[in-house]
Amino acid sequence: MTQRLTARQQNVYAFIVKTINDHGYPPTRAEIAQALGFRSPNAAEEHLRALERKGAIRIVRNTSRGIRLPLKASRDDAQTPHNPVQGLPIIGEVAAGSPMLAAEHIDRYCPLPPEYFTPRADYLLRVHGVSMKDAGILEGDLLAVHRTEHVRDGQIIVARLDDDVTVKRFSRQGNRVQLLAENSDFAPIDIDLRTQTLDIEGVGVGVIRGGNGQALG
Structure with missing residues (x-):
């Protein structure tokens, strides 16, 4: 390119x-x-x-x-277990407490260069549910994610809260954080950082319409 x-x-x-x-x-x-x-x-x-x-x-x-x-990459040698398609890993279900990019979470690879997103994407996350539909993130989409712990108010993030991984819009005031859905049917998730742990897995940098299969969101 x-x-x-x-x-x-x-x-x-x-x-x-x-x-x-x-x-x-x-x-x-x-x-x-x-x-x-x-x-x-x-x-x-x-x-x-x-x-x-x-x-x-x-x-x-x-x-x-x-x-x-x-x-x-050639399809003849790209799909073998020891030589996966180069590109962005597509993350499916994430086990509680385990790293996001653990091998068991990767469904397959998408040969899409990370540099097609700004900032560059590190992985694609399958989306489940309709909590972010008003932001154009729909059931079955693939969310391109840039790995970072540094996020700003208003950004759409991937967060780990207790044993759950979720996609929401980030808002913070002091020690209080709200994870906001983009769907009026869903209430905000309120977090007090003095008593609760919130791990930021990354920030959304793009959406690929119409992924398929089981998902997170």
């Missing part, structure tokens, strides 16, 4: 990568348009041409699934 992608281009590229990972072949223009809410396949085609100009993909003309990933 020679040029940075826009946020929309990142979404298109991520959907292409996910489709190839899940099904073994790239999506059609119509599938891209439907998945990402474009009005027509022509809008998807415009994004594909922009991705090609930036070197992210190669388009094979006159074929409905003619999208190729120049930087994608």
Whole structure:
């Protein structure tokens, strides 16, 4: 990749990568348009041409699934247990008290370069539930997470509270922290840092629409 992608281009590229990972072949223009809410396949085609100009993909003309990933590892040697796909690990269920990136938590790898997110992503977290739906983080999405303990008010974070890992918006006043849902059906989680432990696992830096399987949120 020679040029940075826009946020929309990142979404298109991520959907292409996910489709190839899940099904073994790239999506059609119509599938891209439907998945990402474009009005027509022509809008998807415009994004594909922009991705090609930036070197992210190669388009094979006159074929409905003619999208190729120049930087994608060979499928023949990328899926073996001792040589996983290089890229961002997709984290599934997290056992109580264990490190987020422990091997047993990694479902698979997504060959999406960490630098496609700013700041760079360290892993993708499967989202479960609808507590963050008004922030555009939906059931089944993959949240790109940058590992850090330093967060600011208003940021969407991944936090560990007791034995639970959750995705919420961060708010702090002195020793009082609130983890805020983006859904009026969910009450804030109130934390007193003098008596409770809150571990920050990272900050959300992007969303990939339509991951699948069991999730956290």
